[in-house]
Structure formats: C-alpha cells, structure tokens
Amino acid sequence: MRETHVASFLEREKPDFLLLQEIKCEAHQFPGLAFKALGYDAVVVGQKSYNGVAILHRAPVELVHSRLPGMTEDDAHARYVEVRAAGLNIGNLYLPNGNSGGEAGYAYKLHWMAALRARASALLAEDADFILAGDYNVCPTDADFAPRALSAGDALIRPETRAAFNALLFTGLTEAMRALHPQETIYTFWDYQAGAWDRNSGLRIDHALLSPRLAERLVSVTVHKDERAKAQPSDHVPVTVELSGG
DNA sequence: ATGTCAACCGACGGTTGA
Numbered sequence: 001m002r003e004t005h006v007a008s009f010l011e012r013e014k015p016d017f018l019l020l021q022e023i024k025c026e027a028h029q030f031p032g033l034a035f036k037a038l039g040y041d042a043v044v045v046g047q048k049s050y051n052g053v054a055i056l057h058r059a060p061v062e063l064v065h066s067r068l069p070g071m072t073e074d075d076a077h078a079r080y081v082e083v084r085a086a087g088l089n090i091g092n093l094y095l096p097n098g099n100s101g102g103e104a105g106y107a108y109k110l111h112w113m114a115a116l117r118a119r120a121s122a123l124l125a126e127d128a129d130f131i132l133a134g135d136y137n138v139c140p141t142d143a144d145f146a147p148r149a150l151s152a153g154d155a156l157i158r159p160e161t162r163a164a165f166n167a168l169l170f171t172g173l174t175e176a177m178r179a180l181h182p183q184e185t186i187y188t189f190w191d192y193q194a195g196a197w198d199r200n201s202g203l204r205i206d207h208a209l210l211s212p213r214l215a216e217r218l219v220s221v222t223v224h225k226d227e228r229a230k231a232q233p234s235d236h237v238p239v240t241v242e243l244s245g246g
Numbered sequence: 247a248t249g250t251c252a253a254c255c256g257a258c259g260g261t262t263g264a
Contacts, residue, residue, distance in 0.1 A: 022264085024252085024253080048253095048254095049252090049253055049254065049263095050253090050262095050263075050264090097263075097264060099263085099264080100262080100263055100264075101263090137264095191248090191250075191264085192250035192251055192264090193248055193249070193250050193251090193264095194248050194249055194250085195249055195250095196249095196250095198249095232251095235250090235251090235264080
C-alpha cells in the first residue's frame with residue numbers, strides 16, 4: 001500500500017472517511033500508526049497478498065459487516081466492509097474484476113454483484129441512509145472508458161456486467177458522479193501498461209452509489225487526478241464525495 | 247499481443263492477478 005500518498009492525502013483533504021481497496025495485506029500489517037498520528041483510526045478487513053479493504057475514520061464507527069452478506073462462508077476474498085457512522089451505513093467494496101479464472105471467475109463477479117444488490121435492497125427496506133462506494137470494476141457505459149482501452153469481451157463492460165450494475169441502480173440508488181456530471185469524460189483509473197496514463201487511456205470504474213435521502217444531500221464529486229502523476233502512484237486516483245450536513 | 251507492477255513460492259525466476 002502507498003502509505004505516504006495516503007497520509008499526505010489525509011493531511012491535505014481531511015476527509016471524514018477514506019475508503020481503501022486492494023490494501024493487499026492482512027489486518028496486522030496495515031500501517032495504522034502513520035494514520036493514527038493524523039487523527040485517523042482504521043477498520044481493516046485484510047487478506048494475504050490480494051484484495052483487502054479498509055475504512056479510515058476520525059470519529060468512532062460501528063462495524064456492521066466484514067463480508068458481503070449473501071456470499072458463502074468459504075468465500076476467502078476480503079472485498080467488503082460496512083460501518084455505521086454519522087447516521088449512515090458506509091459500505092466499502094472491491095468488486096471482483098472478473099477477467100481472471102475463466103467463466104468461473106466471471107460467474108463469481110456476477111454472483112457478487114447480485115449479493116451487493118440484495119444488500120442495497122435490505123438497507124432500503126430498513127429505510128437506512130447509506131453509501132456503497134469503491135472499486136466497482138464496471139464501466140457503466142461506453143463513455144466510461146477511453147477508445148480501445150478495453151477489448152470487446154472485457155468483464156468490465158460485458159452486457160451482463162452492465163445489466164447487473166443497472167439492476168443495482170434501479171433499486172433506487174443514485175450514482176453520485178453522473179448525477180452531477182452527466183456528460184463529462186471522467187476517468188478514475190489508468191493502467192500501468194502500455195503508457196495508459198501518458199495517453200490518457202483511462203477507465204471510470206470507481207463509483208459511489210447513494211440512497212435516496214443521501215442523494216438529496218449531494219454537494220460535489222471530485223476526482224483527484226493529480227495523484228496519478230506522482231511517483232509510484234496507485235493505478236486508481238481518489239474520488240471525494242461531499243454531502244451537506246444531515 | 248500489451249510499452250507494468252508486486253508478491254507469490256522456493257531458491258532467481260517464472261507465475262499470477264490486476
């Protein structure tokens with residue numbers, strides 16, 4: 001994980017919450033002390049080498065889920081953590097890419113998306129205010145990736161992938177970026193390969209979905225593109241979602 | 247078909263997943 005990049009972002013932007021994906025370490029290896037010095041505690045759902053998610057927070061939070069409900073007990077992937085804080089549920093997700101492991105790997109992605117939709121439905125049924133945000137590994141439309149950045153059969157743009165994403169939205173959620181910026185070309189990820197950053201061959205795969213009352217409080221969505229130009233950057237850049245006080 | 251990267255495992259380099 002890119003500890004110094006994260007620390008400088010916290011220091012500069014001072015978000016109430018920071019949702020991290022692909023921390024790629026177990027919880028005891030997470031660099032909590034550097035963030036603690038800046039006033040942040042962490043809820044960490046880790047795993048050796050791959051996946052892993054964490055939520056950094058300044059005020060106390062209550063852990064709600066450390067696995068996506070509906071996924072089987074033997075699902076070893078650390079891809080979801082949900083906390084309750086500031087009167088809302090915050091779900092941080094790292095949705096399966098779906099391009100590895102053949103058709104079984106892709107089926108896992110679709111299964112995961114179905115479970116996420118079920119979680120959204122359950123939260124709506126509770127009348128909760130909530131946000132489901134993170135790396136969705138989905139380009140919702142052809143406007144969400146640069147020309148030729150992906151091949152036609154890529155799991156990020158397959159029709160079944162987009163149908164599952166739309167099914168999630170159609171439960172009644174609002175995709176924060178497109179609610180405020182419906183037409184702009186916006187990317188949040190640039191591959192390390194093939195000079196993707198230099199050619200601006202990016203993807204928009206990091207999304208924040210808001211429950212109905214939260215959508216009414218949406219003020220701004222900011223992509224911190226400068227982060228990608230730093231030395232040893234992540235291939236994703238941070239996205240800030242600003243909500244008015246509720 | 248990738249102009250990449252990091253960690254794995256098992257002993258320096260091929261394999262994996264993104």
